[in-house]
Amino acid sequence: MIRAKNPQVISFYQLDEKYLINSTAFAPISLLSDKQLYLELTTGLFHRLGNNYYLQHLQEYKEHRPYILRISDLVSSRPAETLTANERAFELFGDEKALTSPEHAAFDGNAVLKNLELTLEDIGAEIVYEPFVYTRSKMFDTRDITPVRTILIVENKDTYWTLKNAVLHSDLDYIDMVIYGEGKAILSTFRYIEEVGGRVNDRYFYFGDLDREGIEIFNLFRKKYSEYEIVPAVKYYEYMINKVGVENAKAIRTHQKVKDYSSFIGYFSDTTGHNIKTIVENNLYIPQEAINKTDIKELRVIGLQ
Incomplete structure (x- = not known):
């Protein structure tokens, strides 16, 4: 030496x-x-x-x-x-x-x-992971012994806030945790799920804007975390389309790309799939903020899937 x-x-x-x-x-x-x-x-x-x-x-x-x-x-x-x-x-x-x-x-x-x-x-x-904002239901820990729990990832802040309050007040008692995805940020932060009690065998649902970018986020999210079974919150999307109407969907303000939306459409009925295709191919969108506090009673009845 x-x-x-x-x-x-x-x-x-x-x-x-x-x-x-x-x-x-x-x-x-x-x-x-x-x-x-x-x-x-x-x-x-x-x-x-x-x-x-x-x-x-x-x-x-x-x-x-x-x-x-x-x-x-x-x-x-x-x-x-x-x-x-x-x-x-x-x-x-x-x-x-x-x-x-x-x-x-x-x-x-x-x-x-x-x-x-x-x-x-x-x-x-x-390596430590970037944390995300989340809310767990009052029953989350008591359900730790159950085979699966239901976790909902929401793209936007306002919708997260509305659903978070509903979960805390047990108005949506079928949801055990709601996560604020913060747009594309969830692609890098989701690994934090391990730190907050999420398990691979839990059920994961994604709910975002109904537009090209929202669908692309879901596709990338599901691909990156393929060990988790992540699916769209079908009933929430259907409810949002029916509430607003395809004819009232707004024109996209900025150019968006989506490589493939056929796999996303495959989760829905033929009618809903056709409506989603119409919205996407005509550069339209329905923001998830179309759902608000006044819709919670309906959401409680229809569930996620």
């Missing part, structure tokens, strides 16, 4: 020393020959770090060396605390996005971990 005569702390953005792992630094890179770097890679790093990649790419090792030395010290000390990936990334690379969003970071921390044959678990880090 090659050490400098006057050890220096390797610093990122002038962090306090208490945040630094490699407080006894290796010799400066400018003082080392390729032969010495080879020796450092084979004998100086903690044994759990894979060295095959960097033995064949010494120039990259020179560039990544400050980070690798930190990682070596961290892994050898067996970190007692598991940090979030962003916290650990800031500690190791000086950039909180280096592990979770390397494309938006100054440095790709994932590439270094891959080169060293390490995982997030090896460096005491874990």
